[in-house]
Amino acid sequence: DQQVKQNSPSLSVQEGRISILNCDYTNSMFDYFLWYKKYPAEGPTFLISISSIKDKNEDGRFTVFLNKSAKHLSLHIVPSQPGDSAVYFCAALLRGSQGNLIFGKGTKLSVKP
Amino acid sequence: NAGVMQNPRHLVRRRGQEARLRCSPVKGHSHVYWYRQLPEEGLKFMVYLQKENIIDESGMPKERFSAEFPKEGPSILRIQQVVRGDSAAYFCASSPPSKGGTGNTIYFGEGSWLTVV
Secondary structure, eight states: OOSEEOOOSEEEEETTSOEEEEEEEOOTTEEEEEEEEEOTTSOOEEEEEEETTOSEEEETTEEEEEETTTTEEEEEESSOOGGGOEEEEEEEEETTOSSOEEEOOOEEEEEEO | OOSOEEEOSEEEEOTTOOEEEEEEOOTTOOEEEEEEEOTTSOEEEEEEEETTEEEEOTTSOSSSEEEEOOSSSOEEEEEOSOOGGGOEEEEEEEEOTTTOOOSTTOEEOOOEEEEEO
8 A cells, every 4th residue: 555646657848837746645644745856777866845734845946835634745846947857756754753754656757848 | 865875786696696785874874774666666665774773674574684784884785595576776875863864864875776687
């Protein structure tokens, strides 16, 4: 049973437009949500996170929105750039847990020039 | 990927052999985590270690897999009698002692790709 779900395996966006990556979760005991970016043959790189007590966090071109009632979060990238093309993983951390991140399967973003 | 070093980057083993994957955390980090990524899947937590202690091994298969983080030297993930299903990317991550792992303090290495033939 997947506790963190990314239902879109891929997304294609034009350069300059907004990319919206979605993530759903089932466990209400998640304390922290994170987005990681991963290029092929490399490790994941932390992008942005949000605590479960907030509904929005912004860092430059990246904004994460959390809707706790819907158990849904999304990552917005605007404007999208070709260098953003990568696989994006949503991850969650259980309350009281340390380092035991639960990852979704990822969404492959392609930003076309 | 701020300084977590993994080796080897690629390892090929025949069925039944042993695989040893090494991880040197970021200097000063005392928390180490191992994750596994199977093809077309997300990363799955395996084990969380501090120096000389296993803190959480809830994601480790019960047999053939072991991990250690000795007082001196790198953390080692050891897989005995490998099978084809062990073929995966294995990622090590580390975090500093004071903050533990709240995501933005967890740094991942570049991974070790194990292929079992």
